[in-house]
Amino acid sequence: MINSISRKNIFIFAFLLIAGIAMIGLGVKTCMDIKPLPRSLSHVTGVIKKPRLVDRHGIALTTTYTGTWNFHDQKPLHDMPSFLQKAFIFSEDRRFYDHGGVDWLARCHALFQNITAGRAVRGASTITEQVVRLIHPRPRTVWSRWIEGFEARQLEKTNTKLEILCFYLNQVPYASHRRGVAQAARFYFDRDVDSLNLKESMALAVLVRAPDYYDLYRHPGRIKAPLKTLATAMEKQKILTPSQCRTIATQAFELKRPALAINAPHFVRFVLNHHHSNNGIYPEKIHTTLDGGLQKQVQTLLDTNLASHRDKKVHNGAALVVDHATGEILAWAVGADKGKHHRTDHFSRPRSNKNQQQPATAEYPKPQKIKTHGQAINAATALRQPGSAMKPFVYAMALEKGWTAATLIRDSPLAARVGMGVHAYHNYSGHHYGPVTLRNALGNSLNIPAVRAIQFVGVKKYLIRLRSLGFTTLNQHPDFYGDGLALGNGEVSLYELIQAYTVLANQGRFIALRTVSGRPVQHNEQIFSKEVTSLMGHILSDAGARTLEFGRGGLLNFPVQTAVKTGTSSDYKDAWAMGYNCNFTVGVWMGNLNGSATRGMTGSRGPAFVLRSIFARLNQMKDTRPLYMSPRLVQQEISIDPMPPGPGKNVLSKSSENRSVRTEWFIPGSAPVKEMPLAMAPPIKREKPEQDRSSGSEPFRFIQPLNGMCLAMDPRIPDDREVLACQVAGTGPNDALAWCLDGRPLTITGSQFNWQIQPGRHVLEIAMRRSTGHEKLPGKNKIITDRVQFLVK
Known part of the structure; x- marks a missing residue:
């Protein structure tokens, strides 16, 4: 008997010893596997790696669902409908406000149901435990549930019930990488949570059980049974009335896939590439300068025009709208014809000399491999030849150097050396008009007078001035461009070109373009005088100055005074239209990013139509007034002989016969008193022979x-x-x-x-x-x- 009792005590002692060791091991293992939790749930999500961009009115331009947390669509608990909160608590954790993190009664009930069913039919995780699982993801095992219970109790000690519920409702996962009820409501119903009906709120509560299995888009019928069960249970608890329960049973879902209200992906990419973070930390939102309503209109105009010119083999385009008083970019549209026969995936990136390093100030995203149509390329920053759209700047410098709007420039055949060959310059129409005024030369976009103007100004000085206007990509030696720089042979972007035109619109002041609101306006040096830019605006808005090449009226004759200049590159590869009125500067480019030529598209056709349509909408947004005219300008009546002058014949005179009389504006001190000689640019530099200019204006x-x-x-x-x-x-x-x-x-x-x-x-x-x-x-x-x-x- 004694031996039997001893053996029993030994067995009990051994069992207790083993159990004690197991309990110690369990405790040690549990302590090792428990992970620390933040004292505040607001610190869980960490810093924002990618901010949300909104337009000037707060409308979202970007959204992303690939991150770990929902940063941008969080709502405070008081902004969520009370019924939505009740539905989640009733569906997921009925004793949420009573337990300390773990609902042991629910766990026992779930264990009984699982044993009875012979399979796992219920988990009984509390909302607090689900929050722990979001913070510390683990495999769905019994040991994980054990650890989550301890962590849930720890979380309850450092955070209130309302804080836990708010975090849960904002971060609970749904299908398609959506997190939180706000994103789910937008994803399924394209509405805010505060506008959901009872059935839609209950659907969000049921979907969290198995988001992919109950997905309303892929499996719309699967949610019917659990939704009916939840409604019946809530009716028994007096949360729903019988009438509401019947409505939920018969009411159909109105599913609506969401879409970004504003489509501006290229603008967004540009802003993100040039917005500097604070040690890698971004603000939750970046308020941009874009006007969402205007962006939609400009994008529609551009896309519609590209589609209508498909027969011209024009497949790509871009348009920018700037408030030049502040430098704010209001619209950034990039369009691509989506015709099935057109692809541009084999090209494009900003082109430059391989041995020439781009300056650090050039604002261009890194070239990326193109996968789809031209819409993947930011056409607003792609480098293209601007053609005649560059001419206003060389004439502005000529006015500074002494020419006037009435200066006569010889429009006659002109050939110049290019490398080891020769290039014969000609006008768009192929006609030569003899001596023409600077006003008519610029208005009609004549090429040969522009070449004579750059010879008068000097290529090197002109290139330096262009760089001060923002053309950072014109980084070659002046000899690389030659006189053709006046005709736009250097590649620039629409972004750079519209920056330069804002200088003309801003009375000669350079104001850097802005994409982010709240930043101060950067006033840099005065590039041109107010008198010079006043004359340029007056010439570019003068419909009578362009009749030789463009005729009267037409697309370029705007109802509100607007300075307009078009451009077409060689072989019709690029077509441009630039313009500005008292409030806005607008630029439009159309062409092909794969480098192919269009079928005769010019700047005065497609781009000019888009430009005119954009200004028609802009003039409805803001009161208009005439372009600025400097009060220092002098107005004087002059007579101009349209025929080439003979030997000793004056070009301008108040008493000559058979001459047209007109009124012209002059910078003080430049108005003619009796006569003005024909403007002649110096010849191209080469070996200097002995020359004589005594009897003629042109050298031998x-x-x-x-x-x-x-x-x-x-x-x-x-x-x-x-x-x-x-x-x-x-x-x-x-x-x-x-x-x-x-x-x-x-x-x-x-x-x-x-x-x-x-x-x-x-x-x-x-x-x-x-x-x-x-x-x-x-x-x-x-x-x-x-x-x-x-x-x-």
Whole structure:
């Protein structure tokens, strides 16, 4: 008997010892697996890695559901309907306000139901335990439930019930990566939580049990049974009335997929790429300058116009609208024709010299691989050739240097050296108009006067001024662009171009473009004088100044005074329309981002129509007034001879016959008193021969060939038919000329002849004896010479 009792005591002691060791091990393991919880649930989500962008009226421009937490759609508990809160508590944790984190009664009940059913049919997790699971995700095991119970009690000690409920309702997961009831309400019903009906509120409470299984879009019928069960239970507890319960049973869901109210992905990307964080911490919201309503209208106008010009092979476009008084960008639209035969995924990125590093101030996102249509490319920052849209700036510098709006510029055939070749400049229409005023040259967008203007100003000085206007991508040497810079051969972006036009609109002041509200206006130096920009605005808004090339009326003749300039690059690859009135500056580009040419699209067609339509809406937003005119400008009546002047004939005179009389504005001190000579730009720099300018406005020089020119014979043309037109300028009708080729005199006496070209290196020389018609005048026996070398391959 004694031995039996001893063995029993030993067994009990061993059992207790093992149990004690197991309990100690369990306690140690439990303490090791319990993770610390924040003292406040407001610290759980941490810092914002990607802010939400809103327009100037607070409407969302961006939304993301890929993060761990819901940052942007949180609502305080008092903004959530009380019925929604009751539905969640009744469905998920009926004794939420009574337990200390774990509902042991519910756990026992769930255990009994699971044993009876032979499978897991109920979990009995409290709302507090679900919050713990959101903060510390673990595999769904018995041990996890054990640990979550301890952590739930810890969470209840440091946070109130209302704080726990608020966090839960804002972070509980739903399908499609939505978190919180606000995002779920928007995802399923496209409404705020405070506008949900009873059935929709109860649906949100049921969906959290199995978000993917009960998803209303993919499985709309699965939620019917649990929803009916919940409604019946709530009716028994007097939370719902019988009438409300019947309505819920018969009422149908009105599902509506949400969409961003404002579509501006390229603007958003630009803002995020250029918004600096505070040590990696962003504000919850960034209030941008974009006007959502205007953005929709501009985007629609651009997309509609692109679709209507599909036959012109125009597939891409962009439009920017700026309040130039503040520099705020109000609309940033990028459009792409979505025709099934058009793809641009094989191209595009801002183009530049591989060996030339972009300046640090250039605001361009890093090039990315294009996957879809041109909409994936930010056409507003892509580099394109602006064509004639650049001409106002060279004429503005010419006005600064002494020209006036009435200065006559020779519009005659002009050839200039480009590299080792020669380029013949011509106007869009192919016509030459002889001497034209600066007003008409700019208004009609004539090319040759613009080239003469940049020769007058100087390419280097012009390029420096362009960079001060914001053209940071024009970073090559002046010789790289040459005189063609006046005609827009340098690649710029619509963003840069509209920045430069705001200077003209702002009386010559540079105000940096802004995309974020609340930042102070940055006033930099005065780029142009108020008088110069007043004249530019007056010329660009003068419909009468563009009749030679564009006719009267048309798209460019706006009902409210608006300065307008169009541009078309070579081969019709890019079409532009830029404009500004008293309040806004607008720029439109249309073309193809894959580099292909359009079918004759010009700036005065598609882009001009979009520009005119945008201003029609802008003029309804704000009162209009005439463009600024400096009070220092002087108005004077002048007469202009439309015919080229003969020797000794005045260009401007108040007494000449057969001349048109008009009124023109002048900068003080530049108005003509009696006469004004024809404006002549200096010749292109090369070897300086002995020259004489005493009897003519144009110097004696070779027009063709140019020194250092390289020519190639065409194998498709018989050799005896290939000729080169050799020509000199600056000669008079009585001047004696002598030509010499490779040391052999030629029997040519005129200022031009056709030479049958031959391969090899050649030297062409010419000598001229000036004849004045008066024996005693100086220069009678003076001989002037010029010489060029060129190569024929």
